[in-house]
Amino acid sequence: MTSAPETQPDIHIESRVRSVRAVGERGVLAELAAPHDVLALTDLLNRNPFPGQREVVPAAETVLVTAESPTAMLRIKKELQHLPIPPYRHTSDKxxxxxxxxxxxxxxxxxxxxxxxxxxxxxxxxxxxxxxxxxxxxxxxxxxxxxxxxxxxxxxxxxxxxxxxxxxxxxxxxxxxxxxxxxxxxxxxxxxxxxxxxxxxxxxxxxxxxxxxxxxxVRDRVQVTEATQVHRRVDGPGLKVLRSLPLTLIQDLGRPGHAAIGVSRCGALDQSSLRRANRLVGNPSGAAALEIVDGGLTVQAVGDQIVALAGAPARMQINSATGSREAVIANPVALMDGETLVLSPPATGVRSYLAVRGGIAAEEVLGSRSSDTMAGLGPEPVADGQFLPVGPAPRTAVGEAEQQPDFPADDVVELELGPGPRADWFAPDALQPLFNQDWTVTNDSNRIGMRLSGTPLERTRHDELPSEGTICGVIQVPPTGQPVVFLSDHPVTGGYPVIAVVAPKDLDKAAQVAAGGRVRFKPSPLMTESTS
Known part of the structure; x- marks a missing residue:
């Protein structure tokens, strides 16, 4: 197998890639000379992908290629620079x-x-x-x-x-x-x-x-309404929601592979906690579970269930006709038919994950049961009175208790950054205020992006940046100079320059920082190398 896509030998072709830039540890941004070159490169990479290539996202003047590993990213980055691109021909009568x-x-x-x-x-x-x-x-x-x-x-x-x-x-x-x-x-x-x-x-x-x-x-105003979900009782075992806050969502590991049509990966923001909760009840790691923000959830077992909670350490109380008992986080818990589980707000962290053996059997959309708040795909937020059916119990055994990571309440959370493709849009010393201050997470942060407040980052270019592909973790900087960290439900393209990218290993940590919390950035070895 060759390391670069095949080209057509009967056509005289040449590379029209103007520049190639790293996007964190696992992304490469190729800048093309003309819009038709974007379509041509996209078509070429879709037909003949690089080894280790994951997704191809065309935009205005660029193509974003994501890779399965940092090694694959570096190889793709090197070979894209001189890749011959055949001409693109496309007609549409639509x-x-x-x-x-x-x-x-x-x-x-x-x-x-x-x-x-x-x-x-x-x-x-x-x-x-x-x-x-x-x-x-x-x-x-x-x-x-x-x-x-x-x-x-x-x-x-x-x-x-x-x-x-x-x-x-x-x-x-x-x-x-x-x-x-x-x-x-x-x-x-x-x-x-x-x-x-x-x-x-x-x-x-x-x-x-x-x-x-x-x-x-036209002259008449038309009301645009969004569909509402109708909750129907489903026969069989599951969980009945007695109380839920608005931000409780059904999540799995997301729907990768659809970025080219505008669908981000989405999925659980803290994926390690989702995997841990599923391991504890014996589920596959990607089974659908509940992502719960700030506790406030009460569910009742319909049929005997085994559940487990991971992530932000909420207090767990089980109530039944005979009394109450406490349950322990990061442990499999038996929830008998008719018993209720009450989750209080966590003392630290933001997001808890409740898995049930068999997984929540919500309807799949594009291969995932995740709720995508940006795209409006997947299940609506969990509501009071809703019944959540569970799937068949897996053949694997229930897991053993695991150690939870710490979720410090007041400490500054440190996040490692990789290189961004548009760092050259900022003053030469702009990386100093990026790294040398604590940033505060603002109240308008959500699953789409973590908005930060601090000393603004100074841009040296103030013209419009044509929309470019993005990945989870990119840090976009609008003209205000206040950074926005894209999270799981981020748009797949964006029009503000990306100065850096949060390392994949630290995205789970970012998911647990509450509004008002503080983060501090440090450069990764890859970023240090690219700026030296």
């Missing part, structure tokens, strides 16, 4: 019309930035053919390029934490439609009821690279 109400809150701002009237913005948006260059951010989100640059406007300096589903927006030279409520930094000019993503369709995404799009102005 045309999608999107009816839009142009009443967005940023419409007037866009008009001022473009130097035209609001009416002219609408005319420019509807009067040209748009083409989907790539997809990403969330499932169904297409980055569409137009026939001119009249509506090229900068993104917002500070992204909104929530943008409503159906919002039609502009960012840089692109337009797009938010398929669901999500964070976003684009300028909103209108809204539509057009369903950009529907997992019930044969093709879940309404648009894909190469799709032609026209926008049509």
């Amino acid at each position: 045309l999608v019309e999107i009816e839009t109400v142009y009443d967005g809150e940023d419409l007037q701002t866009v008009a001022e930035l473009a130097g035209i009237s609001a009416e002219a913005v609408v005319a420019a948006h509807t009067g040209q053919l748009w083409t989907v260059a790539f997809t990403g951010f969330v499932p169904g989100f297409g980055y569409m390029v137009g026939e001119n640059d009249v509506l090229t406007v900068p993104r917002r300096d500070t992204p909104r934490t929530n943008v409503e589903a159906g919002s039609v927006a502009l960012g840089g030279s692109y337009t797009g439609v938010y398929p669901r409520r999500s964070p976003g930094g684009w300028r909103i000019i209108g809204n539509t009821s057009c369903p950009m993503w529907d997992s019930e369709r044969a093709e879940a995404a309404l648009v894909s690279p190469g799709t032609s799009v026209r926008y049509k102005a």
Whole structure:
């Protein structure tokens, strides 16, 4: 087996890779000369992958390649630099019309930035053919390029934490439609009821690279609503939820392999704790369990169950008709039919994981039972009165008690960083404030990203960065200079420069830092080598 993808010998081809940059320990970002080169390299790597290659994520002017190990990453990084790329040829006769109400809150701002009237913005948006260059951010989100640059406007300096589903927006030279409520930094000019993503369709995404799009102005406002989950009683053994806080989710190890269509890995934020809880009850390591934020959960056994808790050490109390007893974390626990398990808030840490022997038998979406809060895939948050069926008991034996890691309440959590692909967007001494201060985790942090507050990082470049592929752990820096660490439910592409990447081994630690907690970064050997 060769270490590089095969090429077509009957076509004169050459490398059009402008630069290759490391993205942490397991990512490589190839920068291409033209958008069609992005499509060509993506097609080549999908047809003839490198050994150790995992995913390929095309973006505006780059292709992100993830690797299974640091060794594979270094090999791919070296060979991508001179990889011959055959020309890409793609045609599509698919045309999608999107009816839009142009009443967005940023419409007037866009008009001022473009130097035209609001009416002219609408005319420019509807009067040209748009083409989907790539997809990403969330499932169904297409980055569409137009026939001119009249509506090229900068993104917002500070992204909104929530943008409503159906919002039609502009960012840089692109337009797009938010398929669901999500964070976003684009300028909103209108809204539509057009369903950009529907997992019930044969093709879940309404648009894909190469799709032609026209926008049509309409006068009637359309209400965009998101589906609600109906909880039905299911016969058989399981757990009945008597009380749950809003952030209790069903999680497994996620759905890797779908980044190219805008679906991140997602899955448990603290994967080692999920694996530990599953080992204790004899499940496969990736069985679905409950990820519980700040305790507050009460469940009742329907049929005899074996459960185990790992992660943030919440107090466990079992109540029955005959009395109460305490259970111990990181131990398999028998929960008899009708007994209730009450979890109190943990004294330290944030996320606890409750596994039940047989695993929670939620419906699979793209091969996973995980709830993806960014993409809106998988089960809804666990609600009061919900019944959680469990699968058949595995043949493996129940595990033995394990040692829990410490979750310090007040100490600063240290996270190791690998190199980021856009460190050159920052002042030469920008790495000093990155490493030489304690960063505070803000209240608007979630499974998508950990937002930090501290002395801002100074950028030397203030132009727009075309959207690039991202991985879990990247640290994006918006113009405010306040870093955001992408976590499991992160968008697969982003438009702010990445200065560094949290090492995979420390992502579980990051998952247990509460709002108001502090983190401190240190460089990994790989980052030290790349900056020396």
